[in-house]
Amino acid sequence: MDQAESPVLLTIEQAVATVTLNRPRVLNAIDPHMARSLADAIERIAQDGTARVLLLRGEGRAFCAGGDVARFAVEDPAAAVEAIIDPFHAALRALDALKLPTLAAVQGPVAGAGFSLALACDLCIAADDAVFTMAYSRIGASPDGSATYRLPRLVGARKALELALLAEPVDAAGALALGLVNRVVPAASLQSEAASLARRLAQGPTAAYARIKHLVGRSLGNDLSAQLDLEREAFLAGTRTADFREGAQAFLAKRSPQFEGR
Secondary structure: OOHHHOOEEEEEEOOEEEEEEOOHHHOOOEOHHHHHHHHHHHHHHHHHOOOOEEEEEEOOOOOEOOEOHHHOOOOOHHHHHHHHHHHHHHHHHHHHHOOOOEEEEEOOEEEOHHHHHHHHOOEEEEEOOOEEEOOHHHHOOOOOOOHHHHHHHHHOHHHHHHHHHHOOOEEHHHHHHHOOOOEEEOHHHHHHHHHHHHHHHHOOOHHHHHHHHHHHHHHOOOOHHHHHHHHHHHHHHHOOOHHHHHHHHHHHHOOOOOOOOO
16 A cells, blocks of 8 residues: 555654654545554654654644544444444554653544544643534433543543533634644644644653653552652653763853763
8 A cells, every 4th residue: 555545654753753644635534554554653753763853743734533433324333333433442552651742633524433543642732713612412322532541530430421422513712722732823724833842842851751651650650658659760760861961061061061962
């Protein structure tokens, strides 16, 4: 298959890994091939080792409209869903395991599994035309893609239940107010703004970013004492890195640090 026809595109340039959902004619709805391709792309990023940030985007007017519902109205819907959900969840596990920042750039419909996928990234920048919808209950389904894990941690259990049960759309401004996204930008500048932020992250202290992600990820499951111990361990580990030495020297010299990601 020609690269341009693949359901997921991957490029790694100047330490930025860009993963593009590439089924624009169906609003990047996730079918089995896309789910497997997404998992493969993330595994390739981990194996390649040169990327210092992952930028996830959708081709066309939508980020991702969710699972390909046309595949569910079949004689054996359980098998149809299983063919998507297993590789999709494998992709999310691989995404979570990456020791580098992950950034979603979203526009238009961000629904169902697309909503889950956006939530799974560390940061999210949204176009002002983005519309977020949990959507699952509209087809008599429950959420997947780690939405029930991540959404309550972002907005609290009661608001998460409202979003999941009622499946009402949330516009970009509402998503920003809820903390679902970090920034909202004009639709016309989404890709340039996302690329700029990705480049900034790629020039940062990648190993320190990995420790930050680990600390924040563990925080809700730890008591204060355990988290303090984890912070001490992470900070001391950081002092043994080249980036820590560079950061301290740059601070004292009143210059910008030149991090190498290690």
